[in-house]
Amino acid sequence: MNTVLTFLEKHFMPVANKIGSQRHLLAIRNGLISIMPLTIVGSIFAIFLNIPISGYDELIAPIRPALDIPFRFTIGVMGLYAAFAVAHYLGSSYKVDPLSAGLLGTLGYLISVVNPIQLTKDVGGMSAGRYMSIGDISSTSLFGAIVAALISVEIYRFFIQHKITIKLPDSVPPAVLKSFEALIPAFVIMVLFWGLRYGLKFDINSAITALVLPLKSLLVGNSLIGGLITIFLIQLFWSFGIHGENVLGPILRPMWDAAILENMDVFAKTGNAHNLPNLFTEQFFQWFVQVGGSGTTIALAILFLTSRSKFVKQMGGLTIVPGVFNISEPLVFGTPIVMNPILIIPFIVAPMVLTIVSYIATATGLVPMMMAKLPFTLFGPLGALLSTNWSIPAAILNVVNILIALVIYYPFFKIFEKQQLANEAKELEEEAQKQENDGVVGVEN
Structure with a gap:
């Protein structure tokens, strides 16, 4: 086991660190994380639009269109927010004006994906004119x-760094100066994306989606193999003290976000959470697999509370509360699990077993698929519910998975506890010997 860990640390981790710190991938990760409050708020409204109480639908029927507005202007236009946020973070990393970068990124996105609808006469209460479909963004x-x-940001950066901008006197206010600096890049970006979309009839979104679709279908679709690969890599990185979701986030998060947003959109139309496009969303792992944090470590915290070892029991008391709210870092780094040949095994194996169990429960229709994106610090069964x-079987599965993880962790916990008891006994023996020696020295003096 030590040989394997040494090999991975030497050859695998440097590559992973480079990928995780790459400028563009970081901008994608940070940009999508920054819009999380909008997806959470949109999810809350989606949940309360579909409370499974008899007569609830009839009660809210008169105001349902109004209640749907928050969902449509959060989840429904997520592409718009993502374009600005990603461009903003990439601009910041290049140390160019992040606001201008965000605006130009949004400009390039809108021109490349939006196809305005032209109405030549009044139709269904809509006046003649040009309209933009929310579905486009x-x-x-x-x-x-x-x-x-x-x-867009790469174009903006090129012009700024090569000083191909409109020059103004230093006395001009900074806001005006930055606006004029962005003028030439804005024109180039507009012409580029306009020419691609309307001159060459090239749809960037369709082309990129087609390229990414096979990987998305494997990792966040309905493939058990893809789900196992995802959770294995996440846990492997954590085993070396590297935040697995952060390293893989630049690759996974766009697919994860697209998957849950697609599920939410379909659910908003059908109200059926059992028949959604994507099974392996981030929320699937969050509420069924990584219960109590990465590695389902709440199970280990519970076992620690029963330990005869003073250190282990103290760790259980310190980490059980964070574990209830799905925060595993105190246990992962405090025990530590990192680079621990004994505890790494269940730390990786338990989530993979729970992935299989939860996949079977979902694929057979026992529990629904995920249709909302909620804060990860929610109490596990409530988050699953x-x-x-509002699926009670999903909440029960959350608890059952903790019990399964307890069984998997138990033998390794006992081995670890035995080691700690031996270390503590040795320390007590050394302390007693030291006191005895100090007593002898005192008598001689």
């Missing part, structure tokens, strides 16, 4: 938003 164009934002449209 929804989660379906998320990949197009990311690519358009990255390209709300994220699956």
Whole structure:
């Protein structure tokens, strides 16, 4: 085991660290994380639009269109927010004006994905004119938003760094100066994306989505193999003290976000959480697999509370409360599990077993799929309940998975406890010997 850990640490981790710190991937990760409050708020409204209480639908029927507005202007236009956020963070990393970068990224995105509808006469209460479909800037164009934002910022950076800008006197206010600096890049970005979309008839979003679709289908679709690969890599990184979700986030998060947003959109139309497009969303791992934090470590915290070892029992008391709210770092780094040949095994194996169990429960229809994105610090069963449209079996599965993890962790916990008891006994023996020696020295003096 030590040989394997040494090999991975030497050859695998440096590559992973480079990927995780790459400028564009970091901008994607940080940009999508920054819009999380909007997806959470949109999810809350989606949940309360579908409370499974008899007569509830009839009660809210008169105001349902109004109640749907928050969902439509959060989840429904997520591509718009993503384009600005990703461009903003990439601009910041290049030390160019992040506001201008965000605006230009949004410009490139809108031109490349939106196809305005022309009404030549009044139709269904809509006056003649040009209209933009909200569907064009929804989660379906998320990949197009990311690519358009990255390209736009690279163009903006090129012009700024090569000083190809409109020069103004230093006495001009900074806000005006930055606006004029962005003028030439804005024109180039507009012409580029306009020419691609309307001159060459090239749809960036469709092309990128087609390229990413096979990987998305494997990792966040309905493939058990893809789900196991995902959770294995996350746990492997954590085993070396590296935040697994952060390292893989630049690759996984766009697909995870697209998957849950797609689920939410379908659920908003059908109200059926059992028949959604994507099973392996981030929320699936969050509420069914990584219960109590990465590695389902709440199970280990519970076992620690029963330990005869003073250190282990103290660790259990210190980490059980964070574990209830799905925060595993105190246990992962305090025990530590990191680079611990004994505890790494269940730390990786338990989530993989729970992935299989939860996949079977979902694929057979025992529990629904995920249709909401909620704060990860929610109490586990409650998070599972709300994220699956108030499914009680989902909350029960959350608890059952903790019990399964307890069984998997138990033998390794006993080995670890035995080691700690031996260390504590040795320390007590050394302390007693030291006191005895100090007593002898005192008598001689």
